[in-house]
Every structure is written in structure tokens, then in C-alpha cells.
Amino acid sequence: MDFTFTEEQQAAVEAARAIFSDIAPDGVPSPALVRGAVAQDIDRPLWARLAAGDLLNLTLPPEHGGAGLDLVALCLVLRESAKMLARVPLLETCAVAMAIGRYGAPEFAAELLPLVGRGESVLTVGANGRSGHDPAELAxxxxRASHAAGPGQWENGPGGWVLxxxxxxxxxxxxxxxxxxPAATEDGRAVIALxxxxxxGVTLAEQVSTNGEPFAEVRLDSVCTGSSTLIEEAGAWEWLRSLLTTGTCARALGLGEAVLAMTSEYTGKREQFGFPIxxxxxxxxxxxxRYIDLRAMEVTLWQAAWRLSAGAGGALPxxxxIAxxxxxxxxxxxxxxQTAQHLHGGLGADTDYPLHRFHAWAKQVELSLGPAAAHEEALGDLLAAYPLG
Structure with a gap:
């Protein structure tokens, strides 16, 4: 069996590398690595370049101007973005757009997705619930609204919902x-409201993430939304969450590869007793x-991304x-x-050196959408439900 990437997937990687290298050409650090406060907004120039390079429409359906590629292609691009700590909502926007293209109302998808592909609309998702410990859809x-909140609007259209x-x-x-x-209906179904x-009725309270970038607590108080902006199809939220989790794994891989390369370069130059350490x-x-860790991260990532994209069967779901x-x-x-910090010694804690930023991003990625222990528990439940042999 041939596990090499397709020409289209390889082309996406080359385009991503070209775009991300522009934000940090030789001798110039990435804006995300410059000492000082973390930016409070996305990197708009980079977002525009991603749109111009057709990377925001990479996984959009062809009928909406997209390339129609799969999650594997997106993960390849996310891997490159993480190496530069790119401050763009690439994962969130693309994952939500994929869910809208697959499960959303056709008229809503036709209106919104071309805007996403051109970089004119930014999407995000609340996947952590109220506390990060309970299922997000229960938060x-x-x-259903007792009457339409107002005619002719996506937000307030007939047959609306109240959140x-x-x-x-x-x-x-x-x-x-x-x-x-994500939300739960009165009969216990998980739906996605845009x-x-x-x-x-929507209130945003500022929160700061582990890596210093802006998050928000989104409070919904009797928010009216139209039926065309609510995805009711069974399994849609679970599929979107799977996209987000797999994409997070791709970001972890790219980040880890960048850190190991940084460590290799440093230990090759740092000398003690007349020899490089x-x-x-x-x-x-x-x-x-740590190289073995990265290769294990890589093979398990592609296994999950391939199965999720192809719908391939197996002994386990x-x-x-993904777990x-x-x-x-x-x-x-x-x-x-952790190994990078150890091998860099005191330099690793110096805020003039970029490793501290990678460390903060790594901690954010590690805990995003559940730490290892949470997924070990989920895997145990699946093994119990689907005994092998």
C-alpha cells in the first residue's frame, strides 16, 4: 500500500512553506517570537496571504470555490503553521467551514463559504464547554423559539432557536x-449553532490562554438564531470535534519538530570541554x-486523519x-x-530566546481539547465496548 501524499497535498505543503517563510525570512524572527506582548488580533497580513495562496479554501467544496481536499491536506498545512507559531485561526476557520459544507443549510453554505475562502470571514468554535471538563454541547x-424573532435574517429567520x-x-x-x-436540545440531541x-444577548468576557493569546468566555442569554444557521444533523458536532482534535495533533507535531530542530542546532554549537555537547x-x-516521540506523533496523526477523511473501517471506531x-x-x-529546556540550560528561560514561546504554545496544545489522561479514558471505554479478538 502506498502511503505517500498526493500531488495536491504536496502542493499544499509547498505553498504553505512559501507563505510562512515570508513572515520570517532568513535572519528575521517571526512576529510571534519577538519579545514583548502577544498580539491581541490575528495576523491580518498573513491571513490575507493564506487567502491569496488558496489555502483558506483548501478543504472547501468545489461548488463553493474550494479545492475539495481532505483533512490530511489541512493537517499538512497546520503542521507548517505551528513551526512558525502563526497567529491565525486556521484550524478553527477551516474545521467549521468543513462542517458547514458537509452538514449546513445549502443557502447558508453558498453565502458564507466563498467569503471564508477569500479571507473575508473568520470562523471560530467553542469546544471547551463551561469549564473544559464537561462535554461542550452540555454547556x-x-x-425552538415560540415565534420568529424577525424575518429575512440568518440570525433571526423564521423557525428560529433560542440559545x-x-x-x-x-x-x-x-x-x-x-x-x-455546540448545544443540547430539549430532547438531548447535540446541535451546532452559528x-x-x-x-x-451575546457577551464576550476576555480570557487569556496559556500561550498569552486572546480567548473569550462567550455568554449566550436568550440569543435568537435562525434555523438556517443551526446544524441539526446527527453526528455533526462529533465530526467537527474530531476535526479539531486531529488538527490540534498536527499543530503539536509541527511545533515539536521546530523545537527539536532548535535544540539540535544549539547543542551542535554549544561546547563543553572542547566538544559540542x-x-x-x-x-x-x-x-x-524525542525524535522517536515525533515519529510516533506523526504516524498516529496520519492514521487518524486518513481514517477520518476516508471513512475507512476497522476493528475499532x-x-x-483520534484518541x-x-x-x-x-x-x-x-x-x-521539557527536554529542549533541559538541554538549553539557562538560555531556554531567557525571554530574548524564542524557546519560551514554543514552550507556552506546547502547553496550550497539550491541554487543548483534553489532555492525554482524558483521551486514555476514552480509549479505554472504546476498547471495553469493542473487544478485540
């Missing part, structure tokens, strides 16, 4: 044009272990592959940055 309730609840830790909420909010942050066995063994990928991503990226 918000959705009930109440809180989603915490929503990335780039203030910069987003639409927020995908709401504008400017809607009456990279030649010392204790250093070489630690670096080799695809959720098992395995997230376990390796969470533990692997943590070990990579």
Missing part, C-alpha cells in the same frame, strides 16, 4: 465573524528519544485512532519541550 441549551449558556476558552472570539456553538458575536551520550540519547493520536501529541510535545 449551552437550544430550544442560553456559556462556552469558555473560545479562541479568537473577538476577531471572528461567526462562532460555532452565531454572530454582535447578536443581541551534542556529542555527549547523555545529550544524544535524550534527543534520540475512528474515535480510537491514540491525541495521547501521543499531548505527551510527546510536552516531553519535547
Amino acid at each position: 449551552v441549551t437550544a430550544r 442560553d449558556g456559556v462556552q469558555s476558552g473560545v479562541p479568537w472570539a473577538r476577531a471572528a465573524d461567526w462562532i460555532a456553538v 452565531v454572530r458575536p454582535s447578536l443581541e 551534542a556529542t555527549f551520550q547523555a545529550v544524544a540519547v535524550q534527543a534520540a528519544d 475512528v474515535e480510537a485512532d 491514540v493520536a491525541k495521547i501521543w501529541a499531548s505527551e510527546g510535545v510536552r516531553r519535547v519541550v
Whole structure:
């Protein structure tokens, strides 16, 4: 069986590398690595270049101007973005757009997705629930409105819904044009509501993430939204969450690869007793272990992304592959940055050196959408439900 990437996927990687290299040409650090306060808005020039390079419409359906590629292609681009700590909501926007293209109302998709592909609309998603420990869809309730809130508007169209609840830790909420909010209906179904942050009843409270970038607590108080902006199809939220988790694993891989390359360069130049410390066995063994972590992160990522994209069958549901990928991503990226800090010594804690930023991003990625322990529990439940042999 041939596991090489397709020509289209390889072309996406080359385009991504060209665009991301522009934000940090040789000798010039990435804006995300410059000492000082973290930006409070997305990198708009980079967002525009991603749109111009056809990377925002990479996974959009062809009928909406997209390239129609799969999650594997998106993960390849996310991997490159993480190497530069790119401050753009690439994962959130593309994942929500894919869900709208697959499950959303045709008229809403036809209106919104071309805007996404041109970089004119930013999407995000509340996937952490109220506290980050309970299922996100249980943090918000959705009930049918007793009467239409107003004719002719997506937000307020006939057959509308009313949303109440809180989603915490929503990335780039203030910069987003639409927020995908998972919610539970009165009969216990999980749905996805697309709401504008400017809607009456939507309140954003500032939160700061581990890596210093802006998050928000999104509070919904009797927010009215139209039926065309609510995705009711069974399995839609679970599919979107799987996209987000797998994309997070891709970001962990790219981040870890950048950190290991930084560590390799440093240990190859740093000398003690007249020799580069990279030649010392204790250093070489630690670096080799982290290389093994990265390769395990990579193979489990592509297994999950491929199965999710192809709908391939197996002895266990695809959720098992996603859980395995997230376990390796969470533990692997943590070990990579810890080893990097150790081998860099005091320099690793110097805020003039970029490693501290990568460390903060790694911790954010590690805990995003559940740490390793949460996915180990989920994997255990799946193994119990689907005994092998």
C-alpha cells in the first residue's frame, strides 16, 4: 500500500512553506517570537496571504470555490503553521467551514463559504464547554423559539432557536465573524449553532490562554438564531470535534519538530570541554528519544486523519485512532519541550530566546481539547465496548 501524499497535498505543503517563510525570512524572527506582548488580533497580513495562496479554501467544496481536499491536506498545512507559531485561526476557520459544507443549510453554505475562502470571514468554535471538563454541547441549551424573532435574517429567520449558556476558552472570539456553538436540545440531541458575536444577548468576557493569546468566555442569554444557521444533523458536532482534535495533533507535531530542530542546532554549537555537547551520550540519547516521540506523533496523526477523511473501517471506531493520536501529541510535545529546556540550560528561560514561546504554545496544545489522561479514558471505554479478538 502506498502511503505517500498526493500531488495536491504536496502542493499544499509547498505553498504553505512559501507563505510562512515570508513572515520570517532568513535572519528575521517571526512576529510571534519577538519579545514583548502577544498580539491581541490575528495576523491580518498573513491571513490575507493564506487567502491569496488558496489555502483558506483548501478543504472547501468545489461548488463553493474550494479545492475539495481532505483533512490530511489541512493537517499538512497546520503542521507548517505551528513551526512558525502563526497567529491565525486556521484550524478553527477551516474545521467549521468543513462542517458547514458537509452538514449546513445549502443557502447558508453558498453565502458564507466563498467569503471564508477569500479571507473575508473568520470562523471560530467553542469546544471547551463551561469549564473544559464537561462535554461542550452540555454547556449551552437550544430550544425552538415560540415565534420568529424577525424575518429575512440568518440570525433571526423564521423557525428560529433560542440559545442560553456559556462556552469558555473560545479562541479568537473577538476577531471572528461567526462562532460555532455546540448545544443540547430539549430532547438531548447535540446541535451546532452559528452565531454572530454582535447578536443581541451575546457577551464576550476576555480570557487569556496559556500561550498569552486572546480567548473569550462567550455568554449566550436568550440569543435568537435562525434555523438556517443551526446544524441539526446527527453526528455533526462529533465530526467537527474530531476535526479539531486531529488538527490540534498536527499543530503539536509541527511545533515539536521546530523545537527539536532548535535544540539540535544549539547543542551542535554549544561546547563543553572542547566538544559540542551534542556529542555527549547523555545529550544524544535524550534527543534520540524525542525524535522517536515525533515519529510516533506523526504516524498516529496520519492514521487518524486518513481514517477520518476516508471513512475507512476497522476493528475499532475512528474515535480510537483520534484518541491514540491525541495521547501521543499531548505527551510527546510536552516531553519535547521539557527536554529542549533541559538541554538549553539557562538560555531556554531567557525571554530574548524564542524557546519560551514554543514552550507556552506546547502547553496550550497539550491541554487543548483534553489532555492525554482524558483521551486514555476514552480509549479505554472504546476498547471495553469493542473487544478485540
